[in-house]
Amino acid sequence: MERDSPIRTLAASIGIGYFAIALIARLPYAMIVVGVLTMVVDARGSLAVGGLTSAMVGLGTIATGPLIGAAADRWGQRPVLLLAALVQSLVLVALVAVAYGDTPEGMLLLVSVLAGATAPQVSPMSRARLVGAIGRMRLARGAHGRLQESTMGYESAVDEIVFVFGPVLVGVVAIAATPAAPVLAAAALTLVFVTAFALHPTARTAGHASEAGDREPARRIARPGILLAAGGTLATGLFFGAMLTSLTAFAKAGGFPEQTGILYGIMGIGSAILALGVGLLPRRFALAWRWIAFTTILLVGAVLAAGATGVLSMGWALALAGCGIGPTLATLYALAAARSPRGREATVMAVLGSSVVVGQALASMIVGSLxxxxxxxxxxxAPVVAVVLLLVFGLLNFRVGRIRP
Structure with a gap:
């Protein structure tokens, strides 16, 4: 890679340390959902209450995620993140006290909703920062689009890594200390690393109202292209939730429940590796066609998983599915970034991220009962149905026309 390549230029302009901070800053949320479940089951002795409490965390995130993104677009990321980091850290500590205290379940559920509602939305804000930084770079014609695709691939890979290894970290910390320790650790990580993320100079690269007089109205977020991308991430979330839930049932019925995490991790690792490579794809392989191509690979993997008879066949099926899901998710974010209204990048990225959470929650609930x-x-x-929906959105995407470069 040349010394003056766009990727090296971007990394040099924002600093290598940013990537480590942004990665660790998004780790707490990946820990909270599983950590709350583990803690509440230990504190209240009920798997049903634990599952409901964990679901309330996701519900809180769904309710406020786009609003936090809109606030960042309006007032800037730094004040919004600093406030969210402080409030969520306090809420998580309060959640531990409520879980182990003599309080009614209604109070426990309320605090759990607050824990999700105050999630700092690091992932979408990181994407918005990098899109802003790329937009300010002077590059050759066509280089902006390629660099943006590579960056969205990197961000999707990081999300995969975090959500694969976050639950693993919860298990390690819970075994080494107490079931409440992962939630307290998430509070500490939020306070330290989300604050560091907020104070990083890249917070200035994301546009907001004070510096963008031509900021487009919020109604522009409802553009068909953005809605289709959000529909795609919703379907992706449905796939994640349906696959994890059905895989858990499959492993339990097969007598190897302890291998659920390993099998799911096979898909996550493959997904992360392939997502990192999307920026290397030729420009003539347009984003709209990538959506269809990689979703087709995902569909084949999902069908093979539905017909799996044991650990080995399931592992190969999930490895193939991972080759499709990572690049597809990166493509969806790249499309949304290219179509985002001026000054609304954080809001759009938060909408896509919240759509994933909505899909995961719905699928986990429905497929669990199924x-x-x-x-x-x-x-x-059920994962096959989710992928078919994702493919339908991809086909409809061809009708929105060409996107601006």
Missing amino acids: AESAGPSVALW
Whole structure:
């Protein structure tokens, strides 16, 4: 790679340390959902209450994620993130006290909603920062688009890594200390690293109202191209939730429940590696066609997973699915970034991120009931349905026309 390549120029302009800070800053949320479940089951002795409490965390994130993104577009990321980091750290500590205290379940659920509602939205804000930084770079014609695609691929890979290894970290910390330790650790990580992320100079690269007089109105977010990208991330979330839930039922029925995490990790690792490579694809392989191509690979992997009979066949199927899901997710974010209204990047990225969470929550709830009533062999077809929906959105995407470079 040349010394003056766009990727090296971008890394030099924002600093290598940024990537480490942004990665660790998004780790707490990946820990919270599983960490709250583990803690509440230990504190209240009920898996049902633990599952409901964990779901409330996701519900809180869904409700406020786009609003936090809109606030960042309006007032800038730094004040919004600093406030969110402080409030969420306090809420997480309060959640531990409420879980182990003599409080009604209603209070526990309320605090859990607040824990999700105050999530700092590091992932979409990081994407908005990098899009802003790329927009300010002087590059050759066509280089902006390629660099933006590479950056969205990197961000998607980081999300995959965090959500694969976050639950693993919860398990390690819980075993080494107490079931409450992962939630307290998430509070500490939020306070330290989200604050560091907020104070990083890249906070200035994301446009907001004070520096963008031509900031487009919020209604422009409802453009068909952005709505289709959000529909794509919703379907992706449905796939994640359906696959994890049905895979858990499959492994339990097969007598190897302890291998669920390993099998799911096979898909996550492959997804992260392929997402990193999307920037190397030729420009003539347009984003709209990438959506269709990689979703087709994902569909084949999902169908093979539905017909898997054991650990080995499931592992190969998930490895193939990972080759499709990572590049697809990176493509969706790249499309949304290219179509984002001026000054609304953080809002758009938060909408896409919240759509993933919505899909995961819905699929986990529906497929969990399906697996109990009909068995894992039927539940494993739910991810296939989610991928078909993703493919339909991809086909509809061709109707929105050409995107601006």
